[in-house]
Amino acid sequence: xxxxxxxxxxxxxxxxxxxxxxxxxxxxxxxxxxxxxxxxxxxxxxxxxxxxxxxxxxxxxxxxxxxxxxxxxxxxxxxxxxxxxxxxxxxxx
Amino acid sequence: xxxxxxxxxxxxxxxxxxxxxxxxxxxxxxxxxxxxxxxxxxxxxxxxxxxxxxxxxxxxxxxxxxxxxxxxxxxxxxxxxxxxxxxxxxxxxxxxxxxxxxxxxxxxxxxxxxxxxxxxxxxxxxxxxxxxxxxxxxxxxxxxxxxxxxxxxxxxxxxxxxxxxxxxxxxxxxxxxxxxxxxxxxxxxxxxxxxxxxxxxxxxxxxxxxxxxxxxxxxxxxxxxxxxxxxxxxxxxxxxxxxxxxxxxxxxxxxxxxxxxxxxxxxxxxxxxxxxxxxxxxxxxxxxxxxxxxxxxxxxxxxxxxxxxxxxxxxxxxxxxx
Numbered sequence: 467x468x469x470x471x472x473x474x475x476x477x478x479x480x481x482x483x484x485x486x487x488x489x490x491x492x493x494x495x496x497x498x499x500x501x502x503x504x505x506x507x508x509x510x511x512x513x514x515x516x517x518x519x520x521x522x523x524x525x526x527x528x529x530x531x532x533x534x535x536x537x538x539x540x541x542x543x544x545x546x547x548x549x550x551x552x553x554x555x556x557x558x559x
Numbered sequence: 560x561x562x563x564x565x566x567x568x569x570x571x572x573x574x575x576x577x578x579x580x581x582x583x584x585x586x587x588x589x590x591x592x593x594x595x596x597x598x599x600x601x602x603x604x605x606x607x608x609x610x611x612x613x614x615x616x617x618x619x620x621x622x623x624x625x626x627x628x629x630x631x632x633x634x635x636x637x638x639x640x641x642x643x644x645x646x647x648x649x650x651x652x653x654x655x656x657x658x659x660x661x662x663x664x665x666x667x668x669x670x671x672x673x674x675x676x677x678x679x680x681x682x683x684x685x686x687x688x689x690x691x692x693x694x695x696x697x698x699x700x701x702x703x704x705x706x707x708x709x710x711x712x713x714x715x716x717x718x719x720x721x722x723x724x725x726x727x728x729x730x731x732x733x734x735x736x737x738x739x740x741x742x743x744x745x746x747x748x749x750x751x752x753x754x755x756x757x758x759x760x761x762x763x764x765x766x767x768x769x770x771x772x773x774x775x776x777x778x779x780x781x782x783x784x785x786x787x788x789x790x791x792x793x794x795x796x797x798x799x800x801x802x803x804x805x806x807x808x809x810x811x812x813x814x815x816x817x818x819x820x821x822x823x824x825x826x827x828x829x830x831x832x833x834x835x836x837x838x839x840x841x842x843x844x845x846x847x848x849x850x851x852x853x854x855x856x857x858x859x860x861x862x863x864x865x866x867x868x869x870x871x872x873x874x875x876x877x878x879x880x881x
Contacts, residue, residue: 537753544746551740 468520475517482510496553504546508539569609576602593631600624613769614700617761621777626854629784633858695835696766704771705839709828713817716809716846723806723853732861738790747789754782762847766836772843776850783855792864794855799865802852809849813842 489502515535519528579602583595600623607616687699687707694702704712739747758778765771787794796802816838817828825831830838856863 540746540749544742547742548739 472517472520475513475520479510479513479515479517482506482513486510497550500546500550504542507542511535511538572602572606572609576606590632590635593628593635596631597624597628600628614698614771614774617769617774618777621774621781622854625781626777626784626858629858633860693832693835695830695832695837695839698765698767698769698771700769701765701771701839701843705842706830706835709813709817709842712846713810713813713828716813716849719850719853720806720810723857726857726860727862727866730861731866732859732863735787735792735794735859736790739788743789747785751782751785751795754778754785758782758847758851762843763840765843766840772846773850775843775847777854779847779851780854780858783851784858787855787859794859796852796855796863799863802856802863802865805848805852806856807849808845809853812845816842 483506486503486506489506490499493499493502512535515531519531522528522531576599579595579599583592583599586592586595600619604616604620604624607613607619684699687703690707691697691699691702694706696702696705738744755778758775761770761778762772762775763770765775783794783796797805816830820829820831821827823831
């Protein structure tokens with residue numbers, strides 16, 4: 467039972483990554499692409515982290531994975547903001 | 560079933576590596592090429608991790624993908640003629656490059672094949688494992704880098720220093736970036752202390768697990784580059800005088816330790832066994848700072864502003880003479 471829950475999390479996480487990647491390739495402009503990437507990747511990575519933490523079972527590993535998730539979210543939020551800001555400046559010029 | 564899955568994954572990884580490598584080299588757009596190269600570096604790091612070489616994976620991710628990528632991107636920023644297609648050799652130059660590359664690839668392939676075909680009487684890994692207890696550390700990679708083959712590492716640090724002096728000779732540093740907005744500033748406030756702590760951890764943990772001076776130095780350099788990207792001109796560096804000491808300290812402390820042991824009658828760089836753990840940590844600490852300073856100053860791409868100040872006396876003299 468626990469295994470199934472773990473794999474459900476992992477597969478859902480991979481699904482979000484796939485959706486984000488498809489969004490990056492298919493969406494028409496920069497802002498919607500950023501939207502697809504950040505939302506999908508943050509949630510996808512979160513689901514992967516939960517799945518991997520369950521797979522490992524250890525508390526310390528779980529905390530480490532959680533911290534990695536926080537770090538990636540902060541970095542990706544900031545970098546997508548910077549990309550969007552730069553695009554806006556270029557557009558308004 | 561599980562091995563088949565892993566094999567499939569490894570095959571996909573190898574295929575992606577080849578594809579990305581080709582795409583990075585063949586891309587007519589230099590910027591695209593650089594970004595593909597960074598992706599290639601990250602994938603190569605995963606490959607090293609799959610080959611159970613986490614030390615190499617860390618170094619590849621930090622130096623190969625991170626710092627080299629940043630250097631290449633910066634070089635693109637400087638190049639005024641970085642139009643699409645520029646910088647790609649054509650005609651005889653392209654043919655010669657292709658021929659030389661093929662010859663080099665053939666040489667490497669031949670070396671790899673001979674190494675695989677003739678395992679030889681004793682592989683080096685076995686020798687390292689047999690003498691690991693004498694090295695003062697339990698991480699075999701650190702034992703090789705800082706003890707068994709310390710001479711190589713010393714020369715590597717000297718090469719880094721020489722490369723930086725070459726960069727300094729190119730002229731004064733370029734102007735830094737404009738100050739980043741509150742979001743980048745906030746990220747830097749969070750990330751830089753984290754990078755410093757992680758760098759210190761990697762340095763310390765190198766004695767018994769993957770880590771060491773090069774990885775730690777690359778992280779510290781990344782912190783400095785981040786500071787500079789966020790508009791802090793100094794990049795978190797100390798003053799120019801201390802900078803010189805830090806830069807020279809990597810090779811200097813290594814050499815001093817190597818020479819000091821000869822006083823007690825040991826060979827150059829032969830550590831007394833009881834002290835080797837401490838000595839390695841000492842050398843690595845100074846090497847970390849020197850590597851960090853070297854990489855970050857290489858990113859700045861010239862003599863930082865403070866460096867010329869001390870030589871202004873000479874410059875004005877020269878001007879007066881002329």
